[in-house]
Structure formats: structure tokens, C-alpha cells
Amino acid sequence: MIKISAPRAVLAVLLTGTMAAAGIGGVWEYIHRDRTAPTPPTETTAHTDADHVLEELAPTLNASGNPVNVVPAIIPTFIPDVPKNATGDYLIAHFAQSQNDWRTASDYLSGVLKRDPNNIELIRRAMVLALGSGDFTLAAQRAEMITQAQDPTASDQDPLAYLILSSNAIVNGQYDEAIAVLNRLPKGDMAEFVVPLLANWARVGNGTYNQAELAGTTIHAYHGGLMAQYLKKDKSEIETFARVIIQPSGLTAEEYERAADLFALAGNKKEALEIYTALRDEDIGSALVHEKIEALKDDKDIIPLLASHRIATPAQGAAQAVFDLARILFQENSDASARVFANMALGLDPNLAEARIILATSSARSKQYQDALKQFDKIPQTHPAWAEAQYAAADMLDQSGQTDEAVRRLRTMYDIHRDVDALARIGDIYRGHEMYDKALVEYNAAIDALGGDVPDEYWHLLYARGMCLEQVGDWPAAEKDLLAALKFRPDQPYLLNYLGYGWADQGKNLDQSLELIARALELQPNDGYITDSLGWVHYKFGQYPEAVKHLERAVELLPYDPTINDHLGDAYWAVGRKNEARFQWERARNFADTTEDAELIITLGDKLQNGLPSSGQTKPAIKAASTNPVDTAQ
Structure with missing residues (x-):
């Protein structure tokens, strides 16, 4: 276990x-x-303003050695001197950023920069805002201006500028240039975490990688396995990285699933299946765990379900690595920093849907709902993340008072794709608004769509329907559903x-x-x-x-x-x-x-x-x- x-x-x-x-x-x-x-x-309040979030670098490591606070120093916290005739535009930009309107902030600061084009502090801030607003090309241009203006031997090098430039070099296939730029990155925890990932994806572009550099954290080991798969190395190399991941104690569900993915890539179906099954039984892991289990049990190709399937170039691998950094920051509610790195990941791979989900969710947190919907809707229906993005969009619409639109979006998903989860989520929305009769209609429809027999992965439909039945006064039917759900999850x-x-x-x-509640309290x-x-x-x-x-x-x-x-x-x-x-x-x-x-x-x-x-x-x-x-x- x-x-x-x-x-x-x-x-x-x-x-x-x-x-x-x-x-x-x-x-x-x-x-x-x-x-x-x-x-x-x-x-916890999500940090949204780079002025407040990113103080002096003071990284902390989690149980797997992965950083949970690696970025603070890279986004400038200063208020630069600006020309008097540009003060108004600067203040507008500053206010827009405080409201998480990165595009407006970037546009106004660009106007300020035109009036003071050699102000290095303004260029730094403009670079950050350009990247935060999703303009990777403009951010790269400003990063180039910063590095050209700086003394390469100075101690105050700009780490973000070098990360942007190295990423841009990888996108353009300039792998040696990317490695050279990364070597200029100031030493410290940021470099120790990022450089092995980006430099080795650049080396992959040249047909090699340094296996010894990729054992520091579970994230490094996971990417080592992806690189070995990309380079068609012996499967034993992939499995070695999987075993590095599972060595630490206190791993997250995601870390276990990533190890299982590498075991699957290495052909070790037994260990992969054991981990996937444990994740499923504890109701954790990704939405794809059930599909991965079925693929292994039925001896089907599991590769399309794995992240490695979506890595066709070194740039896409590097994008996954940068996304991992964005994901950690997002989980720590460092939204401004997460946004910067999510957009850097999209600069490396515009089709990285997971990065768009971070951007959309961050925008929704800040009540920038239209921006959030734009990000969700940029994910193609062919992408594995499309359905989850639509669910997120529906949740956001409901929370912003657009419940009818949320239901319409989910209903369309079911009508076109026969997505049972879409019906369940409509039920959730109605239940959340205490519209129990309507919720019951949707839960019943979802169970009917499953053929009337609820499988293990949909046990929660019985729980949800049971709660609604209790609320409308039909305790016998509620009790029946709750007992049926309990057969699936006796320790929930x-x-x-x-x-x-x-x-x-x-x-x-x-x-x-009394016995049931005492057992529940023992568990929680x-x-x-x-x-x-x-x-x-x-x-x-x-x-x-x-x-x-x-x-x-x-x-x-x-x-x-x-x-x-x-x-x-x-x-x-x-x-x-x-x-x-x-x-x-x-x-x-x-x-x-x-x-x-x-x-x-x-x-x-x-x-x-x-x-x-x-x-x-x-x-x-x-x-x-x-x-x-x-x-x-x-």
C-alpha cells in the first residue's frame, strides 16, 4: 500500500x-x-501582485527535494524612476497589474518605456509584464536588451532574462546557445533547480543528456525518464529514474503516478499497475488513472495516455519542465510567479493545455472571467485536457453568477460527446444551489447513461444522489444509495x-x-x-x-x-x-x-x-x- x-x-x-x-x-x-x-x-489569499509576492529569494524544499518557493527574487520589486510626463501611464500600469490585468499593465508600461528607452529598471519590469500577459516574443526582446546592457561579470545578473533567452534559443533549435545562456545564470537555488532541466532538454536536441544531473529531485528524475524515452534509450534507464522517484517518503499522489508512468514506459506493467490501482482505490491521482489501469489490464497501448506522448520536440520537453515550476508556484498560491512561468511554458509549447488551465484558473481567482474563458477555449477538443477545462469553465461561470451558461456548456458536452461527467456536474451545480429536484434529474440521467449499474469510478454519483434524496425527504431511497456507495468505499x-x-x-x-461516525472520526x-x-x-x-x-x-x-x-x-x-x-x-x-x-x-x-x-x-x-x-x- x-x-x-x-x-x-x-x-x-x-x-x-x-x-x-x-x-x-x-x-x-x-x-x-x-x-x-x-x-x-x-x-490562503493567492498572491497576485508581483510587487508583493516576489521578495528576496528564500526557497524551501518539500519532502521530495522539489522547491516550493524558487522565484521570489526574479521579478523586480522596485519602483523605478520614470519621466515626469510618463508618471500617469506608469501609475495606470501599476494599478492594472494590482488588479491582475496584465495586458493593460504591459501596454501602458510599454508607453512609458518609449519615453525612457534606456531605463534598465523599466525594461526589467516591462519584460515581466510582457511575459505575464502572454507575449513571449516581446519578453524575449526585452530580455536581450537587459543582458546586453549588463556586465556579464556583475553579481546582479537578471535570472529571468536568462531563462527567457535560453527558452527562446531552445524554441529556435539553437541548443548550444541555450546551454551557453544557462551557464550565465547566477548561481543559487533557482539555477540548481532549473538549469539541469532546461540544459538537458537542450542536450536532447543534440542527441544526448547527462543522466547524473537528473537525480536531484523527483521532478528531475521524471524528466530524466522522459528524456531517456525520447532518445530511445534502453528501458532500464527509464526504470532507473522511476525508482529514484519512489525512494523518498511522503510522496504526493502525482509523484507516485509519474513513477508509475515511467514504469509503464519501461515495460514494467506489474509495478505500474500496482501504483495506479492504489491511487484509484484511495480516490486520488489523475482523471486518467482508470484509463491507464484498463489499458494495462487489456494489454492496450498506454502511451497515448502519458505525457511523453505529447513530447515530440526538445522544446515541448522543456515546456513540461517550466510548467512543473509554474505548477508548484500555483499550488503555493504564488499566482503572479505561476503566471510568468506558465506563459514561458507556452512560449516553448503553445499547445501545452495544462499551462492554459493554470492561467485560466489564476484569472478566475482574480475575477478576470473573460480572460479565463479565453484560455479555456484555446484548448482543442482533441486534447486530453479539454474536458477538464470545460468543467473548470462551467464551475467558474456558475461561481460568477452565470449559472445558466454553465449548465448550457455542460449540456452541450453531453449532447455532443455523451459525457456522463457533464451530467453529474450539472447535478452538482443544481445541488450547490439547493435545487435538489433538478439535481436528482441530472444524477438519474447520469446513472441511466451508465446503463443503470454504477461502476466503481462513479460511486460518488450514489453519494450525491443520496444526499439530494435526503434533502427532499425520501430517506428510504437516500439510505439505499448511501449504503450502495458505502459498499464501494467502506472507509470513506x-x-x-x-x-x-x-x-x-x-x-x-x-x-x-454511533459505530459509523466513530469510524469516520478515527479516519478524520x-x-x-x-x-x-x-x-x-x-x-x-x-x-x-x-x-x-x-x-x-x-x-x-x-x-x-x-x-x-x-x-x-x-x-x-x-x-x-x-x-x-x-x-x-x-x-x-x-x-x-x-x-x-x-x-x-x-x-x-x-x-x-x-x-x-x-x-x-x-x-x-x-x-x-x-x-x-x-x-x-x-
Whole structure:
């Protein structure tokens, strides 16, 4: 059994399988912000302004030795002197960039540069903005101006300029020139990470590579395997790189899948299949894992499912390497830096759809929705990432208030491609808006399209439909679906919790309910909703001291949840701690939403005035998912 590093798996899954993740796709979308879903993680604000994101270089390495902060020093943080007659345009450019409107920022700064063409600091900033806006050619021209103006022996060389120029040389087939430029890159962590990747893809253009330089991190080893495959080296070389990847502990799902891909390329189907199967069984890995398993089991050609299939030139290999850097930065919410490197990757390979997904998602985060849609729509239907891009576009449209357009886009996908996932996602959208009857229509249609029998990879349809059935009051049918889903995933904590909580709410199977929720809490000990469920079932049993213990812990984990505070108040009242009970009910009322929790507010007012009758119990309210699905992951 492979061991996945849980915190890092969240980051890896985000873009695994072309954003199967990202926040888009994957079974975890069905439980986001559900009453019985995992406790939401603390949100981090995505860095979007290069002025603020990129301070002095201070890289950190993850468990595999891959950098998670390699770029900070390369984008200038200064405010250069500008001509007085250009101050207005400069400020407009600066404001546009702060709003993540890179194109406008680049255009206005270009105007400033025309009035002060020899200002090296302006050229640096203009280079960054040109690349961030997607103009790789213009960025390369400005990079050339910077390197020509600098003393090659000076200590303040511009790393980004050299990376742009080396990438441009690789695109033009000037492999020796690319290596020479990379050799001028200032020494440091950035060079140690990037140079072996780009220099060796340039060497591949000359028919060779340096195997010893490609064992430093899992990313280096993966690209070593891709290079060996490209150069038609002995399969044992490819397998050597696969084994380098799996050596560290605490690998992400993506790192395991990449190792499996290399094992498959090397002809080691047994080890590849073992890893793919483990990823599938834990509901992690890319959207292609199931297809890879079927290809190996049926002795079909797996190559079209692997990234190596899309590397026909050294430039495309180098693009994958630069994209890996963009992906790491994106996962760390360094959006400005991720955008720069995603566009550099597209400069190397304009067809690299995964880079467009990063750009689109970054734009969507910044509410630049039209820019995001343009990136999504540039991905051709023939590309493996097309479907995931359309799902992401639909999620974005829904979140921006264009729900009808989101549904239309998904409906078209199903009508043309008979894409069952598109129907499921329409159901998710309706469920997120608490339109449960409409959601049921879509989930039923999806299951019918599968022939009526739900296969393993679609178990989550039963979970989603079960939640909707519970919300419309059809508990017998909901229970049937939830039990069927549990046969597929007997250790899925949020499914265990949902069913156990549902039984407790119905006042039935209380012993089993307690067992299921206790098992869920064992699997997710720091989840506030599951902890609350366990406390509430103890309350249903009349085991009030035990209920207090768990409900106090739940309030620690989710201090602002009105329902959980209400539950703790009830438990306090039951054990005679009436002042503390009223305090919790007051907190619950203060935290309640006047629209969503209107009924709860009335109930709380009555409790504050009258307390609870000696045998009184409040009825728990199971909240179904209320927002569009996103990956909440492991």
C-alpha cells in the first residue's frame, strides 16, 4: 500500500490530471461545504501582485527535494524612476497589474518605456509584464536588451532574462546557445533547480543528456525518464529514474503516478499497475488513472495516455519542465510567479493545455472571467485536457453568477460527446444551489447513461444522489444509495458520517450510527463536523457527559458554526450547566445567518427565553452542499 503525504496530496491533486483537482473534478467535489463534509481548511489569499509576492529569494524544499518557493527574487520589486510626463501611464500600469490585468499593465508600461528607452529598471519590469500577459516574443526582446546592457561579470545578473533567452534559443533549435545562456545564470537555488532541466532538454536536441544531473529531485528524475524515452534509450534507464522517484517518503499522489508512468514506459506493467490501482482505490491521482489501469489490464497501448506522448520536440520537453515550476508556484498560491512561468511554458509549447488551465484558473481567482474563458477555449477538443477545462469553465461561470451558461456548456458536452461527467456536474451545480429536484434529474440521467449499474469510478454519483434524496425527504431511497456507495468505499469518512448522521436524525439504527461516525472520526480526527455528529448521536442516546466532551471539541474546531454551538448549548443544559448553555445559544444566534438560519434563530430565541423541557431535544439539521463543488481532498 502506498503512503500518500496528506497535506501535500492536496496540492498535488490540484493540477493532477489537468486539474482533476482544482479544483475541478474528483470525487471530493461532492462533499464541499456539506454539513457532513470535512472541516474547511484555513483559506490562503493567492498572491497576485508581483510587487508583493516576489521578495528576496528564500526557497524551501518539500519532502521530495522539489522547491516550493524558487522565484521570489526574479521579478523586480522596485519602483523605478520614470519621466515626469510618463508618471500617469506608469501609475495606470501599476494599478492594472494590482488588479491582475496584465495586458493593460504591459501596454501602458510599454508607453512609458518609449519615453525612457534606456531605463534598465523599466525594461526589467516591462519584460515581466510582457511575459505575464502572454507575449513571449516581446519578453524575449526585452530580455536581450537587459543582458546586453549588463556586465556579464556583475553579481546582479537578471535570472529571468536568462531563462527567457535560453527558452527562446531552445524554441529556435539553437541548443548550444541555450546551454551557453544557462551557464550565465547566477548561481543559487533557482539555477540548481532549473538549469539541469532546461540544459538537458537542450542536450536532447543534440542527441544526448547527462543522466547524473537528473537525480536531484523527483521532478528531475521524471524528466530524466522522459528524456531517456525520447532518445530511445534502453528501458532500464527509464526504470532507473522511476525508482529514484519512489525512494523518498511522503510522496504526493502525482509523484507516485509519474513513477508509475515511467514504469509503464519501461515495460514494467506489474509495478505500474500496482501504483495506479492504489491511487484509484484511495480516490486520488489523475482523471486518467482508470484509463491507464484498463489499458494495462487489456494489454492496450498506454502511451497515448502519458505525457511523453505529447513530447515530440526538445522544446515541448522543456515546456513540461517550466510548467512543473509554474505548477508548484500555483499550488503555493504564488499566482503572479505561476503566471510568468506558465506563459514561458507556452512560449516553448503553445499547445501545452495544462499551462492554459493554470492561467485560466489564476484569472478566475482574480475575477478576470473573460480572460479565463479565453484560455479555456484555446484548448482543442482533441486534447486530453479539454474536458477538464470545460468543467473548470462551467464551475467558474456558475461561481460568477452565470449559472445558466454553465449548465448550457455542460449540456452541450453531453449532447455532443455523451459525457456522463457533464451530467453529474450539472447535478452538482443544481445541488450547490439547493435545487435538489433538478439535481436528482441530472444524477438519474447520469446513472441511466451508465446503463443503470454504477461502476466503481462513479460511486460518488450514489453519494450525491443520496444526499439530494435526503434533502427532499425520501430517506428510504437516500439510505439505499448511501449504503450502495458505502459498499464501494467502506472507509470513506464523510460518507460514513453522512449515513451515520442521517440514521441519528431519523432516530434509527443508533448503535450502527454511533459505530459509523466513530469510524469516520478515527479516519478524520480533526474534522469539526464529524466530531459534532458523534457528540450529537451521544446526545440522542442520552449519554450527555460523553456528548459534552465531543461537542466541546467540535466547537474548538469550528468555533463560529451556529449549529454546533447550538448543539453544545443543548448538551450543557442536559447536564445542568444552564448558564453555559445560554452562553452557547447566544453565540449560536450571533453567528447565525439571518437568511439561511432563520428557523434556527427563532428556535434559539425560544431556548434563551424558556430553556429546554426536561425531555426536550432539538432536531439536528443536516445541511447539504450549498456551493459549487471544488476539491477538498485528502
